[in-house]
Amino acid sequence: MRHRIAIGFASTVGCSMLLASSVRGQASFTGMGDLPGGSSFSVANAVSGDGSTVVGLSASASGFEAVRWKPGNLITLGMVDATAVSFDGTVIVGRIISGVQQAARWVEGSGVQPLGSLAPGTSSVAFGVSADGQIVVGISTSLSPGPICNPDAPPPWFTPQAFRWTVSGGMAGLGFPASGANPQSYANCISNDGTIIGGQANVDSDCANSSDAYAVAWINGAAQFIGATGLEGTGRVQDVSPDGVAFVGDDFNGPFIIINGTPVGSIKFVPSGVSAGGARVIGSNFAGSQALLWEASSGVRSIQEVLVNEFGLGAELLGWTLTHALGISDDGSVIVGRGIHNGVTEGWVAVLPKDTDGDGLLDDWEDNGVPYTDTLGRQQRYLLDIDEDGNSDADPYHKDLFVEVDAMDGPGLAPSLSDLAPVIDAFASAPILNPDGTPGIRLHVHIDETSIGTIPMPSPWVEFDQIKSQVASGTTLPGYFGTVDDRNHADGSARLDARRKAFRYCLFANTILGSTISGIAELPGNDFIVSLGGWSTPGGTSADKAGTFMHELGHTLGLGHGGRDPITGPDHTQFKPNYYSVMNYDWQTPKPWHAPNTWPLSPGRPGYSDVQFGDLDESALVECTGLVASSGFAQVLIAHNTHNSPADPVNVANNWTCCAIDWNDDGMIGCFGETVAVDLNRRTNSDPHSPGEVLKGREDWSQLIYDFKTSPDFADGRHQTSQNQPPELTLEENEALAKILPPFCLGDTNLDRAVDVVDLLAVINNWAATGGTPADTNGDGTVNVVDLLTVINAWGQCR
Template sequence: MGTWARRGGPLAAAWLVVAGLAALPVEHAEAAAATQPVTIRIMSVECASACDGTGIESAGMGPPDFYGVLSIGSQSMTTPVVPDKAQVFAPQGWTLTADVPTSLPEAELVVQIKDEDPGVDPNGDDVADISARSGDTSARIKLNLVNGKLSGDLTDPTGCTRGGGDGHPVQVCYDIRPYSFEDGDGDSFTDYAEYRGLDFDNDGTIDLHLEQWADPRRRDLFVEIDWMTGFAPQNGVLPAVEQVFARAPVTNPTTHQQGLALHLIPDEEVPYSEALRLENDRDPNVTDFDDLKWGSPDLTCAHGGEDGHFGTSADRSSPLCEQILLFKRLRFRYGIFANGLYPPTVPGPNNTPVPNTSSGRAELDDRGGNDFTVTLGRLAAQMNLADFGGRAAAEEATLLHELGHTFGLGHGGRTDNGRVDLINCKPNYLSVMNYPLQFATAASLPAKQQLDPNRPLDYQRLDNVQTLNEAALDETALPGVAGAGSRLIIWGGNGANLWFHDPANGQLNWKVDFLPSGGPRLERSVAVDLNHLTMFTGCDQPTPGQQLVSRPDWDRLVYDFSSSPLFSDGVHGTPPDEIDAVDLRRLTAADLNVTKTVDKSDALPGDELTYTITAGNAGPATATAVSVTDTPPTGQDVTRTLPDLPADGHAEQKVTYIVPCAVTDGQVLTNRVKVTGKDAAGQPEPDWMLADNSATADTTAHTPRLSLAVEGTPSAGAGETLTYTVTYRNTGSAPATGVVLTLDAPDGVSPRTLRQEVGTVAAGASGTARFAVRTSLLTAGGSAVTVGASAAYGGAGGCAYPAANATATSTVTEQPPGRNPQISALWLLRTGSLPAELLARVQATDTRFDGADGSAADGVLTPAEVRRVLLNPLTPLRAELLTVYLNLGERRVNASTRIESLIATKLGTATVAAAARHAQATLALPGTPADLPAYATAETLLTSINLNLSPRY
């Protein structure tokens, strides 16, 4: 790519197609000039010999009457006669200007000087000799139309010719223009370069063609434009921006032509990358602007670095590549149209990562810059550019904006002392450099979404626009902003995502407050932070009390960037932040938000919680397809559809929730809600605007929570009392109701289960309960007895909770036996004096004797009941078993006392306890005749113990 062909010919059209720019109009720049003006002016005429009748005149005649015949190519003129001139004179009006075809390499200028002798000399007018050549009195001068050098009959370095003897010698001095160094429009390009291009090696061949674009009458500004694949400038974009400069209120001081000749020269496609990096330090791991511009290494000529794209491919392959690129480097700005900037993501609102959708980046310095980018690919993917006039309009605005930075304009223009003005969003600065005016919002948008749909694509032209003192603004003044005409004035100041605009020639209600009648409240002095526009990054922070100065831009542009510190290769400074999709979407998107409150911050199970959901739209667009989805702490989501919400609109919904029994004490019940919707164009909110689209409301649940501890008698003998103290505590924050304590004992302990009803235990309250049990006399010494305590309880809402549990373990001790068991007859004799403790031990071991005397069983064994058992001849086995228990109770034998007998061996009952359990099992038999042998055997087994025959100590 990159062959610079003269526009309008077949090569130009072919090049546009190859470059991927067939859509770019051929009229992108003016056609190259077909002719070049050449001027020859006679500055002086001087006779080299007598200027009278003894010289050029005939004898007797006075001084000659000179005139000249001037020719440039085929065009000639005869000058006025200057009568009676003697030795030397400077004629007036002896000037010929001719348009010479630019296709010619040189022009011939021919001059004759004559003496007018009308009707006097039959030979006609006399001809002066002004050439040193023999045989020709005419001066013949050649002007090289490539480099402006003169050759031919010039005999004097100052530009004169002198006759050499063929008649009457005369010296003539000339002013021939343009000079080789002449720059008629003062733009640092010589006229010859602008008409013909540049011949770097003086071989008569143009090496760099500028003439196809250059305008010798106006200042020329050159910008090379490259683009990544898929991001060529839209049709008409480059001509539109060129026309902005062509209409610039700048008058050339020499040619008096209006406007500037900006040449946005589309060159070639560069490789695509997701992100383009334009920073001081190169990163080899990303696509770097300087690598694309200069190549890597920094060599763009044919001997290396072929991946550089500055200059055309013809420039880079030319033997004079380095001279050509040096010339361009000093005078050509360079821009790349790309997808997006590096890094691909940046921190967005609420520090949420969002795509880097910056519209561009440019060097900015008091002395200008030369590199910039236009990066609308990622931005366009995030939003609808139709709201801003479409892709082409966005490219025009961004290109003009970024170019403005390279011309030394900040977001506030340029100060009187030549410094970049960085104060952004000034309502009285009417330039595309100002964020609110960079993009023109579409007139089809609702009024609340518009900035200025009619803003011109231009830098500020107006001069003497009023300075605004934010600390003392006069709302009663007419016009509101002097010098701004009827332009719309856009301002903010209230910190919300809102802005206001009114014509500058009317009174401006800066505070946007109103009387009770509805009319504006206008005051003579109010303080408003006018450029606090929260939708724009860079204007979103308060800056009260500023002096907002407005200056014109066009008379302050920095054309020559070669003295800028950013001119050095790879040095870009700190480019200013630019408008991105975050800013633009705030202008046109619906901005939904939601809040949620709950009527109870603390609740018990069974309580009903009522949530109030308020969905709002911070605007500026109407929100459509709005719905809220409520997510309760448990259960299914609830989604409700809301009506369309205009800007600043709100809608309220209520939902309820019953606190379940399953909550735990102190549990925070979080109810979540999310609002979703679209703008009027059907576009959903982008991710970075969703931070306020969800809300929560919390309620703390309160429930009882019982804890339990048990302490018991560490040890006791078999049949003795074990006492357990159960301590309960409600560690929850709600009352425990229906509290019931239960003590469960293992086999061999009586009673097996004990209950105690406690009732309600307040939050934080505690109490104790005592339980007593006895172990069986058949429990061997050293046995561990573990009891379990539990507390069943409920709470509010009829909720029941898992019981609290605890255990305690006691040890059964054993003392040496007395070795003197007594028979039943002896115990019968003692029934009148049996100790209660002994009877209690027996009852804890076996309850079958309770009520043996015909009384109701009451859980207490009495002497009468013992007597009845011992006296009953029909139940000798019961009597012997009771006798064993009595002997165990008085520690005459122990449960673990070993016994030996034939029957014991046969039955496998090796201890007193084993014999007693065998008897218990025998008594469980039906008592049929078939069971009599078993009864007799068991009775004999026990009788041998009670007679002290089988025990072994």
């Protein structure tokens, strides 16, 4: 027991992901309280796998006593400490003091049973119990197999040894996995089924000062080291996940989280517990002053801040400082620990609903609907069910995005689902891996009311707010947000509040600011407008609608016109040649110069950037290298420059053949270390010069901000974040972009810089093919006579 105290050790308990508690969907925070008498002191050490039962200790008139807490009910167990609990809370382990301290097991209905020790040792402590309560692990004094570091002491030599105790077989030692002088071993935790035990093995090779400690796991009885090992290091498995796939602890290099054998990089806190699958890890900071929660999707966060800022529990946490998180339920939603409450140490229990797939929608909402309270004070659910088949459309293990679309009634304004299908397809194809093991994001677009009277929008957010929730709309509640049924419902307000937590709102309007500006959006946020009423095709073509919808939606997901920086946020740099995304105006709508059938990244549809190119330093461009993508990428290059001279017309530097790029358009590629300086993202002479920028390559999908509830603009009537960016693309700008000379030869289907018989055959062999082939030279979805004529007219060398 040389470096540990009994309190503060999480245990591994529980076995299934099933949680029936009716409060599970709601966040909560409760102090555990304290036994009467004695000083005021309590600690919550562990929680049962099902989240129903908390165990720990409290001070009473007779000293420290093990306690069991259930909501509003704190009882003593007849032990001095409780360190772990079975899945359903009916078996609790810890220690008693009977002369010496001894591991003990409390069973509901039959009381406390001492577990003995590894004779001739006499003292022991229990730290873990299997889900069914039948297997207990811990440490006991035992005979040392070799000399301890006090050779003057006569044998027998005693040393701590990990033990495994079973109902049928009693206590057995787990041995000493690290061989050497003064061996010791400890068992801290056990998986639900009992097959994996985690702990620590020590030796003290030189009997000098500190020992060599290794993290160890006994897997089906065989010991193996976990993580990095080294002499004079520290190491231990602090917890194993209920399903046995994740370990937390520390090794020679410091704290670790290992999931399915793979370490999570750079852990800068002390982990103490892990939920099933490694989804949530709890612990505290190195100073022991802040309880922390780690999730892959959001990194490390203060549990107190999450409870206050994300779940609005500021009042409940008044007077509290949560210092240690010590126990976690199997599904990760119930976390217990200790903190300082008005100057006194007290145990606490927090219910922290999970968002396993990190899409901003809690698992419980995705399964059962968003909770709301009806007019009779009853708890109800607002199901995320656009198709109204009675089943939730959402999946807790696969990212879902919900958007309600309403439209004004002007000509061509309302989008159809088929207009937006390419966007839905782009999200479905996103290179984002979900917890269910499949990629993609499910974009659920609810095209709701499309006959809102067309009005001008001279100050677009004012009119937007009126339409969203203020104007008479023929229903009991005003505005158009939510369905007609929602707004006529007796619990309409509560239902709309629930819907607001899950749905972004998009209005397809006519025009805004009396112009051809294509839209406006919060960044990030939940509100956006598409306004193509003044475009050549009123309301925009189907592709204009799809591209602009995805562009404005992208802003609400945190993307600027140059993508998003993981640290500094939205990148507003426009027209970066190394950024292929619908967020870049070059790619918001299809252009004649786009590569055949490529808009911008995948056949026939818009997309966010899924390839991160290398950065481009405008003051030192290396033509020989060109663009460097993180993976193979064949694409037409578009760059704007004016040769840094206001007198020059708009020019397009596109000499993309394979790898080299003639950035300054002088007809030569420099491959002897020389660099050129070109302002690559200046389109016209009226644009301000921006030489010397470093244009950052960006990948978009991994940077999306799903949870708009954390945006300062979540509340209705707030749109401050939309002020952070320049006005959106106009029709006139878009047409100017379309006229930019094609950066490749139209008709050059194989991009070999020659239009020849190969291209002619490509057209003939793909005759009547419906898109998806370079032979569709104009990208209109069909290979036909237009494409044939394009090839014939461009016959010959193209550069």
